[in-house]
Amino acid sequence: MSVQGSCHCGRVRFSVPEMPREVKSCGCSICRKLGNLTAYCHPDDFKLAPESEAALSRYSHGDRMIALCFCATCGCSTHWHALPERFADCFPEGEAPRLGFNARLLDGFDAGAVQVIVTGGREG
Template identity: 40%
Template sequence: MLTAICHCGAVRVAVPRRPRSLTLCNCSICRRLGALWAYYPADKVRVDAAPGATHAYVWGDRTLRFVRCKSCGCVTHWEPLKRRPGSRMGVNARNFEPNEVAGARVRRLDGASSWKYLD
């Protein structure tokens, strides 16, 4: 297991393994967040936070919820509003220790227009 932890430690997101690749997206929300996403099957991710410790932001077509720590403000992950078999979650890899994601390939996603990887 590997755990992404917000700055103050109030939100912890546990995943089963190191990410093989990371996604840097330039869509309107991701470029503002500065997040670097690692994707995992939703049923393999465990979020540990006290009740009320997080705040969620939902926008656009209302399919995803972006979650941040209420205390320190770090965006920890996004999750689908409606989980279905095969749903995935995005975990903000910037909350892992740097050595835990060192060597992972960073892919650039054109989320601003084509929704295609640029590499």
């Protein structure tokens, strides 16, 4: 059964196949400031509600490999995906493509019930 998620104002809604069992707390400069707990799925498994696309804004930084997506109204960071022109750089041959989403936005998500993996270091 899929799990639903949304930003604070509800303009960006999405679903994923299941509640994550683990999330990552990244220590890079942008993730540290956003405070996301990121879970991953195959890009085809992340279902963005059709009307949500118009509510998204995107930001790319650093090596410009991924687009960080957020609601243009309430500012919630929703997910990231590889930029099409950098897809091969993000996912070298043999590596499964993935998309990261902010697990904190899932309905019923309990951060205390999942393994939190701390990754990355301080950049900038």
